[in-house]
Amino acid sequence: MEQELMKVASDLFVRIGKTEECRRKIDDYEHTYQFEVDGKPEFYVELNRGRLKVGSGEYPGEYTKVSLVKTDSGTLRAILKGKLRPLDASTQGKWVIRARNYSGELLYTLLRIGREMVIEDLLAAQA
Amino acid sequence: MTEKLVLGASLEDEGSGAVSQMKGVTLELLQGARNLIKYARIKEQMEVAIVASRGQDDDVINAIVIAAEEMGAHVTVIRARGRTERYDFPGLLEDPSRVVQKALTGADVIIEAGIRSMYALGGRYMDREYMKIARSEYGAFLIRSELLSKETMSSEFGRLPCDVVYEIGRRVVSMIEQGKTARVTTALGTDISFNLNPRGIMGSFRPLNMPGDMLAIPGGRVGLNPEHGYGILYAEAIAASQDPPRVFMTKPIKIVWDDNWAVEISGEGECTEWLVQMMETGDRNSRWWGECMFGIHPKSNAFGYPSAPVEVYFTGIHSRPDTLHNALGHSSGAGGVVSNRHIDSFVHNQTVYIDGDKLIDNGHLVVLDDPGMREFASRYGDPDQLLRMSPMPEGLFKCRRD
Numbered sequence: 014m015e016q017e018l019m020k021v022a023s024d025l026f027v028r029i030g031k032t033e034e035c036r037r038k039i040d041d042y043e044h045t046y047q048f049e050v051d052g053k054p055e056f057y058v059e060l061n062r063g064r065l066k067v068g069s070g071e072y073p074g075e076y077t078k079v080s081l082v083k084t085d086s087g088t089l090r091a092i093l094k095g096k097l098r099p100l101d102a103s104t105q106g107k108w109v110i111r112a113r114n115y116s117g118e119l120l121y122t123l124l125r126i127g128r129e130m131v132i133e134d135l136l137a138a139q140a
Numbered sequence: 141m142t143e144k145l146v147l148g149a150s151l152e153d154e155g156s157g158a159v160s161q162m163k164g165v166t167l168e169l170l171q172g173a174r175n176l177i178k179y180a181r182i183k184e185q186m187e188v189a190i191v192a193s194r195g196q197d198d199d200v201i202n203a204i205v206i207a208a209e210e211m212g213a214h215v216t217v218i219r220a221r222g223r224t225e226r227y228d229f230p231g232l233l234e235d236p237s238r239v240v241q242k243a244l245t246g247a248d249v250i251i252e253a254g255i256r257s258m259y260a261l262g263g264r265y266m267d268r269e270y271m272k273i274a275r276s277e278y279g280a281f282l283i284r285s286e287l288l289s290k291e292t293m294s295s296e297f298g299r300l301p302c303d304v305v306y307e308i309g310r311r312v313v314s315m316i317e318q319g320k321t322a323r324v325t326t327a328l329g330t331d332i333s334f335n336l337n338p339r340g341i342m343g344s345f346r347p348l349n350m351p352g353d354m355l356a357i358p359g360g361r362v363g364l365n366p367e368h369g370y371g372i373l374y375a376e377a378i379a380a381s382q383d384p385p386r387v388f389m390t391k392p393i394k395i396v397w398d399d400n401w402a403v404e405i406s407g408e409g410e411c412t413e414w415l416v417q418m419m420e421t422g423d424r425n426s427r428w429w430g431e432c433m434f435g436i437h438p439k440s441n442a443f444g445y446p447s448a449p450v451e452v453y454f455t456g457i458h459s460r461p462d463t464l465h466n467a468l469g470h471s472s473g474a475g476g477v478v479s480n481r482h483i484d485s486f487v488h489n490q491t492v493y494i495d496g497d498k499l500i501d502n503g504h505l506v507v508l509d510d511p512g513m514r515e516f517a518s519r520y521g522d523p524d525q526l527l528r529m530s531p532m533p534e535g536l537f538k539c540r541r542d
Contacts, residue, residue, distance in 0.1 A: 037248075038279045038351050041181075100276055118352020122279035 014055045014086050021093050022048075023067045026058050029127045030065025038123075039063060044116050045072050045079045051086050058123075065123075081111040082120065092124060095131035099124050164199040164290070165206065172287055172298030173203035177211060179302040179357050180283045181348050182249055184212030189247035191218045191240065193254030199290055204253055218243060220257040241270035245278045248351075253285040255451055256381070279351035286356055286459070288452045289444050296439040297358060297456060302347070304526060305360045307516045308436045309345025311507045312362050312499065316341060319494035322364065324432070324464060326487045327502075328392060328541055332371030332466075334400070334432065336494070340365030342473030345436060360437025360459040365475035366429045366466075369400045373466060375485030376539040378411050380454040382418075382483050386410040387450055392539045393485065395468075402427040402468055409539075415468075418483055422469060425479035431467035433484075434492065434500065435459040438508060438527050445533050457486075462503025462532060464490045488537040504529075 029035050039060045046058045057072040057079075058065065072079055084092075088107040091097035099121050102108035110117040182188055188208050192201045201217060208215045220236050235241065236258050244250055252258050258271075274280045287293035316322075316336060323333040344359025374392035378384035393409035395402050405416050419426045440459035444452050457463055469481030489503040498506055507513055508527045517523040 042350055044350065098277075100272060115349040115353045118276045119279055119350050121276035122351060125277040 014050045014053065014089075018086055018090055018093075019056060019069065022056060022089065023069075025093055025127045025131070026065060026067045026123070028130060029123050032126055032130075034126055035065065035123060036063050038119065039065065042119070043078055044114065044119070045074065046110075046116075046120055047072050047079050047081050048089070049081060049083045050089055058120075060119075078113065080113050080116045080120070083109045083111075093127070093131070095128045095135070098128070165203050166294060168294035168299065169199060169203045169290055170206060172293035172295070173200075173207035174210070175299055175301065176204060176251075176283070176285055176287055176293075176357050177207040177213075179348065179355075180249055180251065180281065182208050182211050182213050186211075186213045186248040187246060188213045188215045188249045188251065189218060189244060190215065190251045190253050191220055191236075191244075191257045193257040194219050194221060196254055196288075197290055200287065200293055201253060203293060204251065204285070213249075216243070216247075220254060235268060235270065241274075244270065244274040244280060247274070247278075247280050249281045249283060250274065251283045251285055253288075255288055255449060275352045275354065281348060281351060282354035283348075284354070284356040286358060286455050288455060289448055291448070292443040292452070292456060295441070295443055297437065297441065297443065297459075300358065300437075300439050300526065301520050302358055304517055304520055305358060305437055306345060306347055308438070308505070308507055308513065309343075309360070309362060311510065311513060312436055312505070313341055313345065315494055315497075315499055315507075316362070316364065321495055322366075322432070323493040323496075324487070324490050325493075326374065326490050328374045328376065328487070328539060330372065330374045330487050330490070332369060332373050332397060332432075334364075334366035334369030334429070337365055337367050340367070340473055340475055343433060358437060358440075358459070360440055361433050361435050363431050363433035363472055365471055365473055366400055366432050369397050369429045369432075372396050373485070374407075374487065374539070374541065375409065375466075376488060376537050377486040378415070379458070379465065379484035379486070380450040384411045385414050387454065388536055389539055392541060395466075395485070397429055400429040402429065408542075415483065415485075418481060419468070422481035423479055425477050426469045426481040428469060428471060428477045428479060429466065430469050430471035430475055430477060430479065430482060431473075431484075432464065433458075433467075433472075434464040434490070435461045436505060436507075437461070438505070438529050441530050442533050442536060445536065457532075457536070458484075460532070461500060461505035461508075461529065462490070463488045464492065464500075486537075488532070 040063045054071040287298045317338045343361040343363040344356040373395040377388045389409040391408040393412045394407035396404035437459040442453040443456045465484040465486045468483045469479035471477035492500040514523040517526045
């Protein structure tokens with residue numbers, strides 16, 4: 014995965030983590046999403062009781078609280094740029110979550126928050 | 141049931157409307173509602189949307205509102221059309237209104253507290269786009285309240301702490317997870333078997349999990365995705381939610397399974413012709429054996445029978461350990477087979493074997509006798525009382541074979 018895409022992902026998740034809605038949603042939970050992009054464990058998003066952290070590579074912590082997200086770099090880029098909804102990517106088979114603890118829905122929520130921010134950025138840039 | 145009014149129910153300072161609406165909220169009713177709210181994990185500042193059906197008992201909805209507001213939640217009640225109105229207006233059979241669909245995205249917790257107030261006929265509303273958006277993209281918990289009437293909410297079924305049900309579920313699931321095969325028999329002649337897949341266990345026997353999760357409360361059911369199932373099922377009843385011509389039949393429907401496929405549907409049951417028709421008008425997976433599920437809630441019963449709507453009292457029946465149902469069509473949980481049909485047919489007083497060991501013996505859930513289970517229940521009261529089932533009301537399961 015390209016460094017530039019990694020930065021886009023990291024920046025967006027960090028911004029998501031700073032929103033009030035995200036903090037409220039993840040307040041009670043400890044969970045990690047490991048992203049496997051083009052077949053490699055590229056980065057992870059760790060939720061820890063209201064805080065969100067992004068790390069590169071493979072998550073080093075307890076595996077029982079990790080859900081695996083499998084996708085390709087083109088799909089990930091489209092999602093991070095607000096051009097594709099993860100739910101649609103999932104329907105198309107381009108986005109697969111092996112979710113533990115019924116955690117799949119929360120990731121969609123975080124990415125919806127991200128998409129709204131990206132769209133706002135685009136509208137602001139156009140203005 | 142004693143009719144103790146809740147302290148503070150006569151809220152004169154809130155106007156006459158509040159007083160008249162709240163006068164029937166008894167302590168037992170509020171305890172049932174508090175149980176629901178506790179296990180729905182509602183807490184301060186959460187946005188709670190209660191979707192009720194028009195014509196439903198106000199006291200039931202008011203009790204939920206009170207219990208949620210006690211926790212500091214911000215509660216909105218939405219009255220949608222219920223099933224009864226759909227019978228009167230057969231054109232109105234599909235999704236809830238766009239207003240309701242949009243409103244759901246603003247909720248942290250959606251409580252479906254009505255009689256099919258969010259049901260889309262012929263489809264599973266959990267799979268509908270509006271519900272996916274609310275649950276997935278907005279992280280709303282979906283709680284299906286099974287406390288649909290005053291009698292149910294104030295009963296022991298409504299008030300038993302769900303922790304007890306979850307412990308029963310944990311023990312039942314542990315036994316299933318270690319097994320390879322299951323077999324179900326009944327006195328009427330049912331003898332079906334299938335392979336077990338530990339990933340194919342679903343139902344309402346566990347606590348609510350992360351945002352977007354959904355759960356029926358009180359629930360108390362464990363379901364399995366049969367694999368390579370075979371044998372003969374003599375179905376005695378059809379789930380009321382499927383609108384069969386008759387729920388409890390006097391003669392059974394014979395369903396022959398071969399490798400998870402219903403190769404024969406026959407017999408003199410009053411719903412046989414209807415069921416065959418449902419298969420013919422369904423999609424290509426209609427005859428798939430999508431689910432085998434049984435109740436585990438010791439306090440579940442047909443509350444309201446026979447005066448309440450059949451859907452109200454049937455909800456209690458399918459959490460009883462002495463009933464088991466098998467679905468034709470859509471595969472619940474991790475089954476993976478999609479169909480536009482999911483028709484549950486019931487047997488009762490079944491015996492369920494896991495690798496030859498009895499899990500349910502003629503309708504009695506063996507786990508309820510387990511010393512560890514009794515010790516756990518004793519934390520909440522007298523285990524003899526908490527874990528003892530009431531008999532099924534007379535006149536429900538009445539099938540006979542000639």
